[in-house]
Amino acid sequence: MSALLFIEQLLNGLQFGVMLFLMSAGLTLIFGVMGLINLAHGSIYMIGAFAAAAVAGATGSFVLGLGAALAAAAAAGALVELTVIRRLYDRDHLDQVLATFALILIFSEGTRWLFGSFPLFLDVPDALRGPAELPFGIVYPRYRLAIILIGLVVAAGLFALIAKTRIGVRIRAGEADREMIGALGVDISKLYTLVFALGAALAGFAGAMVGAIQSVEVGMGEPVLILAFVVIVIGGIGSIRGAFVASILVGLTDTLGRFLLPILFGTFLDASGANIVGTALASMAIYILMAAVLIFRPTGLFGAAT
Amino acid sequence: MKLKALMMGAAMAALGTAAAAEGVKVGMITTLSGGGAGLGIDVRDGFMLAVKQSGRSDIEVLIEDDQRKPDIAVQLADKMIQAEDVDVLTGIIWSNLAMAVVPAAVNQDVFYLSPNAGPSALAGQGCHQNYFNVAWQNDNLHEAAGAYASSQGLANTFILAPNYPAGQDALTGFKRFYEGELSGELYTQLGQTDYAAELAQIRASGADSVFFFLPGGMGISFLKQYADSGIDLPVVGPAFSFDQGILQAVGAAALGVKNTSQWSKDIDNPTNAAFVESFQAEYGRLPSLYASQGFDTANLLISAMGAADVGDMAAFRDALRAADFASTRGDFSFGPNHHPVQDIYVREVIQEGDVFTNKIVATGLTGHSDAYAGDCKM
Numbered sequence: 043m044s045a046l047l048f049i050e051q052l053l054n055g056l057q058f059g060v061m062l063f064l065m066s067a068g069l070t071l072i073f074g075v076m077g078l079i080n081l082a083h084g085s086i087y088m089i090g091a092f093a094a095a096a097v098a099g100a101t102g103s104f105v106l107g108l109g110a111a112l113a114a115a116a117a118a119g120a121l122v123e124l125t126v127i128r129r130l131y132d133r134d135h136l137d138q139v140l141a142t143f144a145l146i147l148i149f150s151e152g153t154r155w156l157f158g159s160f161p162l163f164l165d166v167p168d169a170l171r172g173p174a175e176l177p178f179g180i181v182y183p184r185y186r187l188a189i190i191l192i193g194l195v196v197a198a199g200l201f202a203l204i205a206k207t208r209i210g211v212r213i214r215a216g217e218a219d220r221e222m223i224g225a226l227g228v229d230i231s232k233l234y235t236l237v238f239a240l241g242a243a244l245a246g247f248a249g250a251m252v253g254a255i256q257s258v259e260v261g262m263g264e265p266v267l268i269l270a271f272v273v274i275v276i277g278g279i280g281s282i283r284g285a286f287v288a289s290i291l292v293g294l295t296d297t298l299g300r301f302l303l304p305i306l307f308g309t310f311l312d313a314s315g316a317n318i319v320g321t322a323l324a325s326m327a328i329y330i331l332m333a334a335v336l337i338f339r340p341t342g343l344f345g346a347a348t
Numbered sequence: 349m350k351l352k353a354l355m356m357g358a359a360m361a362a363l364g365t366a367a368a369a370e371g372v373k374v375g376m377i378t379t380l381s382g383g384g385a386g387l388g389i390d391v392r393d394g395f396m397l398a399v400k401q402s403g404r405s406d407i408e409v410l411i412e413d414d415q416r417k418p419d420i421a422v423q424l425a426d427k428m429i430q431a432e433d434v435d436v437l438t439g440i441i442w443s444n445l446a447m448a449v450v451p452a453a454v455n456q457d458v459f460y461l462s463p464n465a466g467p468s469a470l471a472g473q474g475c476h477q478n479y480f481n482v483a484w485q486n487d488n489l490h491e492a493a494g495a496y497a498s499s500q501g502l503a504n505t506f507i508l509a510p511n512y513p514a515g516q517d518a519l520t521g522f523k524r525f526y527e528g529e530l531s532g533e534l535y536t537q538l539g540q541t542d543y544a545a546e547l548a549q550i551r552a553s554g555a556d557s558v559f560f561f562l563p564g565g566m567g568i569s570f571l572k573q574y575a576d577s578g579i580d581l582p583v584v585g586p587a588f589s590f591d592q593g594i595l596q597a598v599g600a601a602a603l604g605v606k607n608t609s610q611w612s613k614d615i616d617n618p619t620n621a622a623f624v625e626s627f628q629a630e631y632g633r634l635p636s637l638y639a640s641q642g643f644d645t646a647n648l649l650i651s652a653m654g655a656a657d658v659g660d661m662a663a664f665r666d667a668l669r670a671a672d673f674a675s676t677r678g679d680f681s682f683g684p685n686h687h688p689v690q691d692i693y694v695r696e697v698i699q700e701g702d703v704f705t706n707k708i709v710a711t712g713l714t715g716h717s718d719a720y721a722g723d724c725k726m
Contacts, residue, residue: 173578257565
């Protein structure tokens with residue numbers, strides 16, 4: 043194993059983590075501010091990817107596709123909040139899970155009805171095609187570098203929004219005590235719709251970015267949704283900073299686990315056995331990480347102690 | 349008079365009597381929703397096209413969606429066998445679902461005609477007289493890929509597949525006919541969508557070529573990321589990652605890739621030409637290998653119906669075994685374990701106008717059976 047390969051894998055882990063952050067930031071905000079478990083977050087991710095693929099396919103412009111993804115996901119998020127989610131805030135988590143699970147089915151079959159059962163095509167923009175040469179002879183795909191950069195910029199923007207702006211103050215206040223902020227004259231339902239649309243837009247953006255290097259198909263959101271839940275549990279529910287740290291941690295654990303565990307088992311098992319055992323264990327690595335974090339910090343890394 | 353006969357027929361069917369010559373009741377369990385739906389829809393459409401073209405009104409097909417879940421497939425099979433009293437089951441796409449359904453079904457005196465999955469466990473010691481595979485044994489296309497890689501002088505291939513039974517069958521099949529060295533061997537997770545870690549290892553391995561088996565969306569993701577990684581090695585794979593349904597989603601990234609298949613739309617025989625044309629006319633898209641398999645499965649069944657009555661299981665079994673139908677693949681016959689003996693071709697991904705499709709460039713294996721037939725004792 044060379045140092046170059048290891049650095050490339052670190053970048054891969056970072057890129058995966060940044061993508062997970064975009065997905066889990068919205069989820070943790072929605073859970074933290076509204077106390078709502080939103081399983082339909084993965085469907086919003088899928089809507090982002092489909093909107094980007096449809097618009098990029100029709101216009102030939104990836105940037106327009108990204109814009110469409112943001113708009114479609116935010117609109118879908120706001121619509122869902124206004125029509126369905128709003129009725130669920132006072133219900134218990136089981137009702138929320140049931141209703142948002144129904145939304146997954148509705149979105150999946152609706153997307154199939156609109157776009158058909160076969161995957162759509164979405165390609166990386168020409169300017170970001172192919173590999174880039176980095177210092178020290180590292181070769182890394184341009185598009186993945188762009189994902190890392192854009193993701194970090196979005197993360198910084200989100201931190202600034204939460205920490206520095208009036209809306210951020212309200213979101214934090216809503217997290218701390220939603221009745222009090224209502225009593226202080228803030229239109230809480232408008233705030234909820236806004237937070238929901240913001241979270242949805244981030245998920246849609248993630249879907250569009252990833253759609254260019256993965257398969258744009260019905261059901262693409264659910265595996266990512268599970269990872270996003272792992273991230274927010276590790277990071278501490280409601281904490282944006284926790285979601286960021288946990289995303290990077292999960293991204294690195296997953297990528298390095300897939301890479302290193304088969305090598306590790308290869309030192310004392312034959313090649314194919316080591317492969318099978320290593321791969322199987324690698325797929326558990328992030329859940330082991332989650333269990334370990336929860337043993338030492340039951341509310342997650344940055345979770346508020348209860 | 350006609351109306352009266354029709355009503356009589358309906359009444360008899362409603363009574364559910366197992367009277368002679370009442371036709372054949374087929375239960376199709378296939379994947380029609382979720383990520384793998386494209387495959388099931390192609391099998392169903394191919395099957396129903398053949399039924400429609402036969403003009404027979406004595407085939408009743410019940411179609412149910414298994415959602416790619418083994419437990420649902422088992423429930424559907426139980427319902428179809430016990431409540432609906434079907435004579436023939438078919439349709440399952442995935443090997444893990446087939447393993448859950450087929451052994452129990454064929455032991456309840458139901459025929460199972462597989463339009464896709466061909467797990468090794470059902471081809472060797474676990475073979476059964478009521479089980480017929482009309483597609484391939486799982487290893488077949490990978491064996492042809494291994495043979496082709498060797499014939500092209502590739503000597504240091506990197507191979508990868510998902511970590512599940514069909515993935516392990518794939519790498520075993522490839523290695524069985526591949527004579528060169530392996531520069532690396534990897535199992536990925538089933539349903540994995542990001543292959544950055546694997547691509548980094550391929551780049552670092554010094555391989556001269558890549559073989560992969562990643563069906564459906566996994567293959568789309570892999571190929572797009574492969575094209576973007578700057579790795580410029582020849583790629584060989586089975587047709588599952590390059591079928592008509594997903595090529596448009598991969599786009600130019602797949603151009604030039606060699607893939608092995610028992611079917612291609614340019615196999616030169618009248619049945620195939622008519623099939624491709626009529627499928628396009630009926631559904632407005634090009635058929636995939638899955639569609640051809642569904643079409644052949646239905647035609648096999650129809651040929652057997654012409655020769656025997658399904659109420660006489662032994663005679664109907666013989667009629668199926670004779671495989672006396674015009675296959676889209678040209679020559680087609682069953683080996684002793686009821687799996688196909690057929691040619692497997694090497695195709696190249698090309699662009700025709702703005703549609704990506706395949707054309708045959710070589711024959712990988714001729715009259716090929718499978719490695720497990722010898723273990724089958726019926």
